[in-house]
Amino acid sequence: MQFNTAADFFLIKTNEDCSSIEKLILNGDNSFEVHDLVGTRFPDILVYDSDYDSEEVIAEWTSTGELEITTVMSFSNPIPLPIPKPRFKILRNGVSPEKLISKTQYYSNDSTNPERGIINNNIASLAYDDDYFYVNYSYADLAGKNLLTTDLVIYQGTFDGITIQDTTQFGRGDIVLGDEITVPVDTEIVFKPGAHPQLKSDFELTVDGTLTALGEAENKISFDKYSSTNWQKIEIANGGNASFKHCNIYNGLYPLQNKGYVSVDSCFFYENTSGILLDTPSGYQIENTQIDRCGSFGVLLRNSHLISDKSYLKNNLIRYNTYGIWFYNASGNVSADTLYANEAAGIMCNRYSNPVVKQTSVSSTMNSPNDNPEIKLSDGSYPITDRTYNDIIFGAGYSIYNADTNPVAYNSRTNWWGTTDITDISNSFYPSSWSVTISPIASAPNVGYTPRSNTGLFWEGLEAEEMGDLVTAKAKYYECIDTDANDIEALWAANRLLNCSTSNSDYSQLRDFYLELSQSNENSKLSEMSSILSIYCNRKSSNYQNAITEYELHLEDDITFIDSVFTQLDIVYTYMEAESDGRSSGLRFLNPSNSIESLEQAQNREAMLWKLMREKTDSDGSVYSPEMFEYKLKANYPNPFNPTTNISFSLPAEAEIKLNIYNIKGQKVKTLTNSVYPQGNHNVVWNGRDDNGQPVGSGVYFYRLQVDGKTQATRKCLLLK
Structure with a gap:
């Protein structure tokens, strides 16, 4: 030697x-x-x-x-x-x-x-491969010596604000992560089985490349806070990919936000401020996962219409959140999930969301002492619950609450409602005038049983879609619409056509079809939905300017307050999509009050609109219903106006009335009246001034009617100077 x-x-x-x-x-x-x-x-x-x-x-x-x-x-x-x-x-x-x-x-x-x-211990950081220990090497040291490979595991150390290079693997020792950590394209961050990274309060992980966290049943990966303050977020960017299995994720503000592709299997989300946000994702598979006590929602899916094998929530337990699963302009697949003891709704659907819900249990939705609906709907949303063998156990409250005026006739057969009393089940739908077909009903709980196949054009299309045969699926959906455009299955079929579209040419053709539907079926729910979805097709085919212009024109229609909020959100999301595509700089707005000039402004407006939407709820947690049967708040006239306008309302009985004006930010501008009014019709004039007597600027305003302390209706007006 x-x-x-x-x-x-x-x-x-x-x-x-x-x-x-x-x-x-x-x-x-x-x-x-x-x-x-x-x-x-x-x-x-x-x-x-x-x-x-x-x-x-x-x-x-x-x-x-x-x-x-x-x-x-x-x-x-x-x-x-x-x-x-x-x-x-x-x-x-x-x-x-x-x-x-x-x-x-x-x-x-x-x-x-x-x-x-x-x-006695001089180790601040430690990494190892098959041959060596690397003691007190910084991340830059490891990168500089080309050690960041699949052979190296970082076992110990504090890493703040690093940019991941090559393949970086964190093991089961004392790992502390902080500040903004980025994973660029073509790089990978890996958490090995048994890893338990401690996350500082400023920790933000943004993944444009790949995140892999594959634990084992007896060797889980745990993400948790480093101190007493919750950490910020894990965000999978557009184009990024992430896989989580056997992971525990605790004490995050936004523990998982996905705009790319994410797979979550056998994980546990607990005591986070929110759950899983799927925001215009390229795909998601959430299964065998428990989401407990995660604040505002367990799962929020928005702006997403994907084929079935890229868009499912399966065999999850989601409980003790404000909303279990929340869909906004989205049609996912909910299968064999259990939604239990969420506060405001087990399933929430807004903005023409028609998810498939099958073999799923929704029960015990309650914010004590209020027994809230298991499923809440608004703005043309009708989840597919017909012959899908669910357990929707409504207790003393509503089973399905629809905030729309004159909702379309709906089918929800072969479900178990916690009772076999047809009268009780029929009375569990809101509004009471809503036509819902429920027979045959299940005589015992469905969950755990394999349902027989459905028959009919829509179901044949859905089966083909789930098998990946999109050509057959689209043909069946088109045929279903042609057969009876007024049936609920035609509305479902029209919505599922989005899920079967994968290219710009698909979206362009579908836009033309939606426009034809909206014109040939005027004054129908199918027409309303098709009109909005035609604009969404512009977004999907990158025609952002056309989409923004059409959304602004929609705002000028006589639409409800909640539809105005949704449309403003659509404008925000269109801008964000254009920004992500590098095409936001030339966008033009018809109304300066709708204008967005930066991503930061768009994000701030998004947060404000979501806050406004959440605030405009009834005291029992139900989504605001634009016009209740007993009270009427009429459209102001003239509209647009300058400087005065008349606002009329009618009362079936004497009541204490408060009529307020709000700006687009949800801030109160003016109290028009706060008095007791007798039964009958009444008129109040707004002179375009605030509570301080100062004239307000041009723009969209909302006037809200409260009767005996409870919001009954809100409408929109436009001041143009």
């Missing part, structure tokens, strides 16, 4: 082929290499290498599987504080990272005033 070192003294205890080193003492140098002079027994072996010139290094590989390293440092007085941590690589020789011990002994070489001490 030949030993390459400049040490004044060294000792090595090893067998003849260096496959089992027991001890190394190195004095006066920072590197030690063994060379086989025969050239056949073993390749050159670098045993130890450091960039720190220590006095001495002593390393001992013990029979109990430990590696103990002592670095001896000498200093002139005064000894520098803190004592520097040695950076070195050393042969593992089969030692696991939890059995690595590294110490520092230090002393002063001042004989008149000697100082000495020991640091």
Whole structure:
């Protein structure tokens, strides 16, 4: 053997082929290499290498599987504080990272005033591969030495604001992550089974590349806060990919936001401020996962119409959130899920959302003392619950609450309602005038039973879609619409056509079809939905300017308050999509009050509109219904106006009335009246001034009628100067 070192003294205890080193003492140098002079027994072996010139290094590989390293440092007085941590690589020789011990002994070489001490643990960061430990290497060190490969695992350390390079793997030691960490395209961040990263309050992970967190049933990965303050978010960007399995995710503000593709299997989300946000995703598969006590929602899916195999929520337990699953302009697939004890709704659907819901249990929706509806609908949303064998157990409240005026006739057969009393079931739908076909009903709970196949054109199309045969699916959906455009299945079929569209040409053709539907079926729910979806097709085919213009024109129609909020949100999302596509700079707006000039402004307006939508709910948690049967708030006239307009309302009985004006931000501008009014018709004039007597600017305003302290109706008016 030949030993390459400049040490004044060294000792090595090893067998003849260096496959089992027991001890190394190195004095006066920072590197030690063994060379086989025969050239056949073993390749050159670098045993130890450091960039720190220590006095001495002593390393001992013990029979109990430990590696103990002592670095001896000498200093002139005064000894520098803190004592520097040695950076070195050393042969593992089969030692696991939890059995690595590294110490520092230090002393002063001042004989008149000697100082000495020991640091029992000098490891700030630790990485390892099959051959070596890398002690106190920074992330930049690992990247600079091209060590970031699938062979290397980072076991310990604090990493703030890093940009992931190549493949970066975090193991099961003490990992602390903070600040904005990014994963660029063509790079990957990996969390190994048993990893438990501690996340600082400013931790934000943005993934344009790949995130892999595949734990094991007995070796889970846990993401949790580092201190008492919740961490920020994990965001999968458009084009990014993420896989989570056997992960526990705790105490995040926004624990998982996905605009790319995400797979979540057998995970546990607990005590987060919100659940999983799927925002215009390229795909998602959420299954066998529990989402508990996650604030405003368990899952929120918005602006998404994807084929079935890219868009499903299956066999999940979602409970103790405000909303279980919330759909906004989205049609996903809910299968064998359990939605239990959420506060405001088990399933919430807005903006022409028609998800498939099958073999799913929705029950015990309650915000004490209010027993709230299991399913809530608004703005042309009709989830597919017909012959899909669900358990919708409504207790003392509503089973399905529809906030639309004159909702379309609906089918929801073969479901279990917690009772077989037809009268009780029929009375559980809101409004009471809503025609819902429920027979045949299930006589016992469905969940756990395999349903028989449905028949009919829509169901044949849905089966083809789930099998990936989009050509057949579209043909069946078109035929279903042609057969009876007034049937609920025609509305479902028209919506599912979006899920079967995958290219710009598909969306362009579908837009023309929607426009034809809206014109040939005027004054119908199918027409209303088709009109809005035709604009959405412009967005999907990147015709952002046309989409914004058409949304603005829709705002000028006599639409409800909640539809105005949804349309403003559609404008915001169109701008965001154009910004992501690099095409937002040339967008023009008909009304300056709708104008958006930056992504930050769009994000702020989005947050404001969602807040406004949540605030405009009844005290029992129900979505605001634009016009209740007993009270009428009429359209103002003239409209647009300058400077005055008349606002009329009618009452079936004497009541305490409050009529307020709000701006687009939801801020109260003017109290027009706050008095007791008798039964009958009444008129109030607004002169375009606020509570301080100052004239307000041009723009959209909302006037809201409250009767005996409860909101009954809100409408929109337009002031043009």
